Amino acid sequence: MNIFQTFIFKSFLRPFFLTFSIVMLILLMQFLWKYIDDLIGKGLDFIIVLELLFYSTITLIPIALPLSVLLASMMLVGGLAERSEITAINSLGQPYIYILKPLLICSIIIGATSFLISNYSIPYANLKATTLMYDIMKKKLSINIKEKVFFSDIEGYSIRIEKKDQNGLMEDIIIYDYSEKKGVNRIFIANNANISINEINNELNIQLFDGEIFNEKKENRHSYILKTRFDQYNLNLDLTSFRMERSEANRFNNKAKALNIKKLKIGLDSLDIQQKKYMHEILYKLQIDIDERYTDNKTILKHKNKLQIxxxxxxxxxMNFNTLKINKFSVELQRKYTLAVACIIMLIIGSSFGAIIQKSGFGLPVIFSIILFLLYHIISITGEKMVKKNVLDPTIGMWGSTIIMIIIGILLVIIANNKKINQLK
Incomplete structure (x- = not known):
């Protein structure tokens, strides 16, 4: 590359990294908004939230790259066209493709990076993020006992308080104990109580003051209530269900999103073999012995036909379940390629559109970039859903949006090139 092309190459990187940061932030906010209800109120450690955000950020990179390339290229080339720099280059006998060369090299590097991340980093990140989200969703909400409301999240117990002060001292507390799963076994009523959490034993310690215990007893088919008064009574409740237990990562390692290309192909081969076995089973079941056709015992034959059906x-x-699994594996396999190719296509579209609209900055380029990317994303998502429903072939469904964008890109290059030629005339 000469000095000018090197200048174009470097000029592209600044808006690219800027737009990439903004797009990643927006996608991350969308992720948090989607799962906010599952994260709030569970008393998660800050390190757990950071870990989830880290893995989620990695999974969003291949989605953010095409949009960033589209917006950055449109801003750069739009700025060059706005300042008549492209016209000056064309007047020297250099075609519009001359400007695209350094940008294409840059987009190929970005596309290759996207592919490597999709194949090596994202499967691991998806596995860790899925496992972590499973553990978070399985975890119960943190202890939050409100006034005049029964708190029943602790297994086997239901707690109600009338009033509590800022120091944690509670008044008029009632605790129903049905831990033996035979109805309510005991009822604790106390005028005052103090609650604390024992982190070492993972227990909720309740100190009851000035109260009574009502205990149901059964003897010789007769039942009676035993009433016991106390000045102080300590009740320890197990909080194991509130602790976040980390699952083994291999719990979800057979999911399509947690596999790289090599493992996806191995999985598809295994599923194809299984599909052929099902076909052989069907052919075997459909084979009817000639002697059975002419049997006189119609009842036996009718019963056998029902079993066969x-x-x-x-x-x-x-077979239908296996087909859906094949489609999921195929979608994830094709996605790794389509998102990488999309980086190159989006650069061609973005730079050509920038040359046409002749505008830089975050005005028109942002609007047109969002419209074009939404078009690509909607077609892509629609194709993916149709593949998963077994309506479209995986290759057609996943590459349909890319093919449409390639056609749009070629048309825009022709329009941009002709526009510059007409300006010279």
């Missing part, structure tokens, strides 16, 4: 329906259900 039921077996065929079971195999059909297995």
């Amino acid at each position: 039921n077996d065929l329906k079971k195999i059909e259900r297995k």
